Amino acid sequence: MTLYPDDVGTGGTQEGVGTKRPGGRAARVRRDVLEAVTHLLAEGGFGALNVEAIAARAGVHRTTIYRRWATLDDLVLDTLRSGARQAIRVPDTGDLRSDLRQLLGEIAAALATPLGHAVVHATLAASPYGSRRSTTRAKALAEVREAFWATRFDLAGEVLRRAVARGDLDPGINLRHLLEVLVAPLYYRTFVLGAPVDAGVVERTIELVLPSR
């Protein structure tokens, strides 16, 4: 899973053939800084975030950060926005259960990484109980959180929409809710129970939740 796919770059000039990462210096710096934010969030939550630590981790000067992001919150919002479209590989095996097995397996694996933890902790922090920031900022975070999950559900929902098109799922079913109930156990086990999510868990969840054939 790539942290930041190429399409989130701010533009910048292409550096041409031979450059390992596409995008100009501006895009590269943004990517490095947002990766640094993600990792610091994962390690210690919002309390661990400060410009010095971010600059050190990203290998840039602090002034570079000050110049591009007015506040730490702007940085966090930018990180969440960029993360929303991070590559979800949407499987297309022609079979709903196989597709779901792959999709849920990848989500479970992603959740177990520091990045996965960072995203969830960042969205948790947008909850009314998760932070002490101002109402305006909390509202901005909540909006970004909503947009974040809407994007993710839209991407992952492709698997279900294809199943409906093939006639494998009742078109009357609420796909968003079905998807929620399918992925919820992965989050619940990872973040609340602290229990592993292996292939068996994914399989049992699919068998319980999916309408029987």
Next chain:
Amino acid sequence: MTLYPDDVGTGGTQEGVGTKRPGGRAARVRRDVLEAVTHLLAEGGFGALNVEAIAARAGVHRTTIYRRWATLDDLVLDTLRSGARQAIRVPDTGDLRSDLRQLLGEIAAALATPLGHAVVHATLAASPYGSRRSTTRAKALAEVREAFWATRFDLAGEVLRRAVARGDLDPGINLRHLLEVLVAPLYYRTFVLGAPVDAGVVERTIELVLPSR
């Protein structure tokens, strides 16, 4: 939902008839302090916890706290332990769907309270990414977290065990997993999506997850 049922008191002498809360002064102080910890956790997470704030909120002297709990972590562990057996009302309507409607409705309502948030944030903090405490402390927290959820699942599982006894559920079904998949969407919506959990959500979850009649 009571915060701390009477059976968690440390003993203490009974003060006799007329006392509003049962248990002696020691039990009362413990209850007040653990309630203070719970509310402070709910408001600001672990970062907001300090002995001064706890003492102020509980209306006790700081020395009372120092005398009874060696460290803040001991206080948090004690709070989690006490919370595990907090009154879950286990419905018994004679019908599995009605029982689940009530049980899930109560869990959803509890999660939306500061106490619910405190419990989840405390158990989240026991995750490897949720805190910066020492390995020993993280291990202790993880153990308490496991015991906490085992107790909760045991209590709530009564509804499913009764359904099996009545012949309404296949005895071969993994009840723990069924319960996990039933409650996961409540946690997921509350803490990850930040979306409300109303009666409709509970109903759709039951209909999706429960084996059809």
